[in-house]
Amino acid sequence: VSQSVELSAILAKMHERTRRLGGWGFEGETVEPSPRMLDWLRSNVGAPGPAVRDNSFPVTLPEPRPLPRLPIAVETTARDRLLHARGQGLIDIIRLRSRTVPAVPDVVVDPVSGLAVFGPGTTGPEVEAALAERGFTLGHFPQSWELATVGGWAATRSSGQESLGYGRIEDLVAGMEIVAPAARWRLHTQPASAAGPDLHRLIMGSEGRLGVITEVTVRARPKPETTAVQAFLAPDLERGLEAVRTLTLSPLPLSMLRLSDAPETAVAMAIGLADSPFAGLARNYLRLRGIGDEACLMLVGASGSGRTVRTALRGAASVLSRVRAVSLGRGPGRHWLRDRFRHPYLREALLDLGWATDTLETAVPWSRAVECRAAVRRALETALESDGERAAVLCHISHPYVDGTSLYFTFFFRTADDPDATIERWARLKRAASDALVSVGATITHHHGIGSWHAPWLETEIGEAGIALVGDAARTMDPEGLINPHVLLDPTDRLRE
Numbered sequence: 001v002s003q004s005v006e007l008s009a010i011l012a013k014m015h016e017r018t019r020r021l022g023g024w025g026f027e028g029e030t031v032e033p034s035p036r037m038l039d040w041l042r043s044n045v046g047a048p049g050p051a052v053r054d055n056s057f058p059v060t061l062p063e064p065r066p067l068p069r070l071p072i073a074v075e076t077t078a079r080d081r082l083l084h085a086r087g088q089g090l091i092d093i094i095r096l097r098s099r100t101v102p103a104v105p106d107v108v109v110d111p112v113s114g115l116a117v118f119g120p121g122t123t124g125p126e127v128e129a130a131l132a133e134r135g136f137t138l139g140h141f142p143q144s145w146e147l148a149t150v151g152g153w154a155a156t157r158s159s160g161q162e163s164l165g166y167g168r169i170e171d172l173v174a175g176m177e178i179v180a181p182a183a184r185w186r187l188h189t190q191p192a193s194a195a196g197p198d199l200h201r202l203i204m205g206s207e208g209r210l211g212v213i214t215e216v217t218v219r220a221r222p223k224p225e226t227t228a229v230q231a232f233l234a235p236d237l238e239r240g241l242e243a244v245r246t247l248t249l250s251p252l253p254l255s256m257l258r259l260s261d262a263p264e265t266a267v268a269m270a271i272g273l274a275d276s277p278f279a280g281l282a283r284n285y286l287r288l289r290g291i292g293d294e295a296c297l298m299l300v301g302a303s304g305s306g307r308t309v310r311t312a313l314r315g316a317a318s319v320l321s322r323v324r325a326v327s328l329g330r331g332p333g334r335h336w337l338r339d340r341f342r343h344p345y346l347r348e349a350l351l352d353l354g355w356a357t358d359t360l361e362t363a364v365p366w367s368r369a370v371e372c373r374a375a376v377r378r379a380l381e382t383a384l385e386s387d388g389e390r391a392a393v394l395c396h397i398s399h400p401y402v403d404g405t406s407l408y409f410t411f412f413f414r415t416a417d418d419p420d421a422t423i424e425r426w427a428r429l430k431r432a433a434s435d436a437l438v439s440v441g442a443t444i445t446h447h448h449g450i451g452s453w454h455a456p457w458l459e460t461e462i463g464e465a466g467i468a469l470v471g472d473a474a475r476t477m478d479p480e481g482l483i484n485p486h487v488l489l490d491p492t493d494r495l496r497e
């Protein structure tokens, strides 16, 4: 399955799909956990808690409040208003499913799309479809690609799975228009500039607090002939990290490097390899090659002409052989490319069964990566101990840089007796992990953004002067503080809301 076949299938189905309300993705499309995954959860987290079933719809909402006449069409159906009432975090979904959403918008303004210069509501598949007509790609594929928008990417500084090759959204956005109560501001497109501080970067990451991004100009590139991903097993995390760092610093034209820790590898192998009739043979062969229980799965991706891809993957294999990693070929990479936007659908299937799962992410210099992973794991694994509850934690690296790397954590826990108690469990896990990140000097977020949940930790990261500067910018654009008042700058702990 080449990447272009996989993307074309998504694009072809795009207009037939209806967005799901009480969960990620589209109606009628679910991903069920395998029996092996359920066994793993039972032994690592415990028997499931109460199911959190989807009771989000139908529902009767209060009538929209009267609004001034708007020059464009607006949607007022209960479904549209609920779809835009919350985000896509775990507690947003619990609130929607249990009908405990505290507030819903009065109306939803229709999105507008364009070519190369995109309207803010243009989704990932729409961006790629428009660019593909001219033989281009943006190369920005966050896991939320099917539903996330260009405006949202810029507002939250998102990072695609192939950021090693294409860069983060900061590198891909060339110009923007932003509209706020006190200003309509156009940041012009220049290939590079030394005209004072880079104000594009002030807007990117402003999460709507400085205004609404109404137009985004992106830097597209010629669509690559092919994308391939090859899998390897490194003997342990230290050697895997060493290989990722060496490859990142090398001139090889790689588009993606991903390294799972041993627990995440064990889960991936239990779900994938264990179903193969050759599982026993494969395990024995790997043990002979020095790959045991500490093995860490690596995915190495390259995009370009067939020749470029072959050269890049051959070069990577040679670096990896130096840390005694073993190649698993391109099969696991093909599966990963095919399923990469489907993994988040599992969250809702687990809620139906009584387990909750969420993710968090950070970035640290290379020298602190091992310490950071250990601190966050410890914090998550022990946060619910006083209630006799466990959390299971998996970790991977997916965005390496010259000076450091991202770390991405997935954690699982049992749901509690009611939605508020489940959210309270989640809040304790989240606070413990956030404190651990700050204690090791890691960023509070590498790509999910600050929002309101991370806002209490922002000042520790950017300092009093940083908060004052962003606050001044917000006052200039929106003197009465009307837009997204609780994101970024409001330090109230809202983890339970």
Ligand SMILES: Cc1cc2nc3c(=O)[nH]c(=O)nc-3n(C[C@H](O)[C@H](O)[C@H](O)COP(=O)(O)OP(=O)(O)OC[C@H]3O[C@@H](n4cnc5c(N)ncnc54)[C@H](O)[C@@H]3O)c2cc1C
Pocket (backbone or CB within 6 Å): 024, 087, 088, 089, 120, 121, 141, 142, 143, 144, 145, 147, 148, 149, 150, 151, 152, 153, 154, 155, 156, 157, 158, 159, 160, 161, 206, 207, 208, 209, 211, 212, 213, 214, 344, 447, 448, 449, 451, 484, 487
């Ligand atoms: C399942 C899942 C997987 C994800 N995977 C990734 C990933 O791989 N990489 C990654 O970087 N992120 C990921 N995310 C996080 C998120 O999807 C991204 O940060 C994305 O950029 C958000 O875009 P959105 O359109 O969904 O914005 P929303 O979630 O709708 O909004 C996010 C924030 O930005 C503000 N905002 C949105 N549009 C605008 C605008 N036009 N102008 C001003 N403010 C605006 C909103 O008010 C809100 O505060 C994931 C999220 C989920 C739920």
